[in-house]
Amino acid sequence: MLRAILSFFGSIFSLITIGAFAVALLIGAIFMMYSRDLPNTDELAQYTPPTISRIYSGQGDLIDEFAQERRLFAPADQIPDMVKQAFISAEDKYFYTHKGYDPLGMAKAALDAAQGGRLRGASTITQQVMKNFLLGGERSAERKVKELILAARIETTLSKDEILELYLNEIFLGQNSFGVAAAAQTYFNKTLTQLTVEEAAYLAVLPKAPSRYHPVRQMERAVGRRNFVLREMYENGYISMEEYERAKEAPLMSVQNGDYDAFKGQIPDRDYFTDEIRRQLSANFGEEEFFGGGLSIRATVDRELQDEAAKSLRRALESYDRGQGIFHRVKTKLEPDTLTGEAWKETLFNTVFPRDVKGWRAAVVLKLEGADATIGIEGEGEGIIQGADVKWARPRLEDGKLGKKQASVDNLLDVGDVVHVKARDDGTWSLRQIPQVQGGFMAMDVNTGRVLAMQGGFSYQHSVFNRATQATRQPGSSFKPFVYAAALDSGFAPNTIVVDAPIEINTPQGLWRPKNASNKFYGPAPLRTGIERSRNLMTIRLAEEIGMGTVAQYAERFGVYDKMNPFLSNALGAQESTLMKMVTAYAMFANGGERVEPTLVDRVQDRWGRTVYRHDQRVCEDCQLASLDDNFAPLIVSNRERVMDAITAYQLTSMMRGVVERGTAAKTVNLGVPTAGKTGTTNDAKDVWFVGFTSNIVAGCYIGHDRPRGLGRGASGGGMCGPVFNSFMKQATAKYGGGKFDVPPGGYFVKIDRFSGAVLPNDASGDHVVSEYFREGEEPTFGLGAVLDGGFAMGSNLNLFVRGDSNVNAVTEVTTSSGKRAVIPKRANFGTLSAGGLY
DSSP: OHHHHHHHHHHHHHHHHHHHHHHHHHHHHHHHHHTTTOOOGGGGGGOOOOBOEEEEOTTSOEEEEEOSSEEOOOOGGGSOHHHHHHHHHHHOTTTTTSSSSOHHHHHHHHHHHHTTOOOOOOOOHHHHHHIIIIIOSOOOHHHHHHHHHHHHHHHHHSOHHHHHHHHHHHOBOSTTEESHHHHHHHHHSOOGGGOOHHHHHHHHHTTSOGGGGOTTTTHHHHHHHHHHHHHHHHHTTSSOHHHHHHHHHSOOOOTTTTSSOOGGGGSOOOOHHHHHHHHHHHHHHOHHHHHHBOOEEEEOOOHHHHHHHHHHHHHHHHHHHHHHTEEOOOOOBOOGGGSSTTHHHHHHHTSOOOOOSTTEEEEEEEEEETTEEEEEETTTEEEEEOGGGGTTOEEBOTTSOBOOOOSOGGGTOOTTBEEEEEEOTTSOEEEEOOOSOEEEEEEEETTTOBEEEEEOSSOTTTOOOOTTTTOOBOOGGGGHHHHHHHHHHTTOOTTOEEEEOOOOEEETTEEEOOOOTTSOOOEEEEHHHHHHTTOHHHHHHHHHHHOHHHHHHHHHHTTSOSSOOOOGGGGGTOSOBOHHHHHHHHHHHHTTSBOOOOBSEEEEEOTTSOEEEESOOOEETTTTSSOOOTTOOOOEEOOOOBOSOHHHHHHHHHHHHHHHHHSTTTTTOOOSSOOEEEEEEBGGGSSEEEEEEOSSEEEEEEEEOSSOOOOOTTOOHHHHHHHHHHHHHHHHHHHHOOOOOOOOSSEEEEEEETTTOOBOOTTOOSTTEEEEEEETTOOOOOSGGGEEOTTOOOOTTOOSSOOSGGGOOOOOEEEOTTSOEEEOOSSOOSOHHHHOBOO
């Protein structure tokens, strides 16, 4: 009997032993099978998480940041112990003692599931690191086994603090915030060292499900879970009873609830400048590195000048738009039932609408009463638009036609329309609209190519298309200096006489008769007059004489075009280019003929502080010295390529000064320092330009519709872009100064009659006298023998050497080169698009 009993229990023991061995063998086999082809945990030691790339101004202010995952990397030794303790208490209280997994926690989770409770993973922080970094988030037994294997391995590779560093920088904590440093900034606008214990506890709540513990929408649940973490911190000995009692009674204050200012509010609105940096660096470094490489980018922008550029261009665009007297149909509308009571505030706040125009506010029409309208203004409350404020505008009707002007708001707006408004001095509000006409403006240092300001349109939030760099437009007469530069380098002088007379050219499109803007012909005149008064026919003759191939070489050398078509109409700026290319080319006139490469970035550093790009490659010979003597400046050696002769650059600059002082820009550009430039107005004024420079800064502007169409009678580069340049450059010269243009060696000055080109005595004076710079060994020539007609015979009834436009009568009938008589029409009669520049 005893033997039977012992035999029975022996059999049971054997079965248990064999079963345990089989289970162990099975578990071992499973672990062996799943341990094959697992990711290498050694890679985590070199892991660099995607972090925010930031752009700083030249003064060191943060002006923009870019990231796909908004993460600020915080090394373990810079994360306060309180923050670590909060997450350990919430997620893995035995983190510092277990070997990567928690058998007791796993057993409790299994028991809870067996009793009908919620199935939970019981993952340690180490296991979560493995899941987040190496395995992915799928819920399966296979992933859990791999997670356990990798967790055990990583514990032998990295220290506990290194594992915790990975975890606290990788986890998603809501609001597009990855890692504790970014989350502290997002929820509290604080650094990690500034967090209170209750704020750290709230962040530790978020890894499970950030949306379930939103600090506003789920405040009660969030506070309850926060207090649970605080109790765990107390029970684990991380905080005292007094700290626990105080922290659990503290309200949950956050940026989202309006208790703290948002960090984003401290950064300027994104604009064309920083977005252009994104576009260029994404191409150079790759999008993955730019958006996740933690780059520190030092931009060339001057924030004061950038604001002035935006203000000056917007003023010109709005002035033109208001002058048209048309109010375009409102595109953004809100349903009237969302505007009752105070509901309009949240509805308007959540509406996508441009908000980056300084001085303008987003508003919604709440009701129309008589001639006036009651509006809800974002951040201001309710206000009034008076009927008298809108009498300037005719409404654009649904059929595209224009309605009548009325001093009544309901002529233009309906309830629910979202519009822009601007405060008036009398407490009411003025209706505004983003113009349909657009434009671009930019300015740069002539010696370094550093772009100081760039405005690519009226509003970046309305249209991200950067018209300063991406729009290709006809430069019109602003291209003419390149024709004159080629001529001066080809042996012509500033007083060389060129005939201003009618021209007929056969083209595949028909007979081309280019004309001057005034529809007049002025006879022989010096080169200087041709550029000052923007004479088209003189430019055509000059281009024909030196050859369009030569002109094209110059345009390509200066970077205006990659490849210029050698057509005569292109001498008047018919071929399209960009504003950035034109401004860069003019910078080479200003600096004496040396190549500059435009840049929006001075320097780029990687996440470790290593410089990976630097724009300025000049050599500073004396910068290695510990100190410099008084009144001694360091010697900086330029290694730039020379693209044109220095004397030619100075001659051209002198001639372009005449454009500003008495030519097509004289009425609108007046800076008080030596200034040179050139206007440009294409046929039908589809594009208007002005590009100009002082001794140290070059700036350019163009205005036109995105789908080119005429700007109307009276539109010109001098009249529309000149004021933009003048307003901006007044502030630029006040800050950076401006002096005389450097006179290169190797030449001498001669006084010349600017109307006839005649050489004058050294003591000559008067408004007709200019000092021209000639090369040594070059004698100024004068007389009809020096007259250039470019291969075209001039009309027999033209005046010779007239003094200004007032002495010239319009020529309506001329003798052409073939001897025939031709009547010159009042308007151009050849394909205006291809004709290029007017003035």
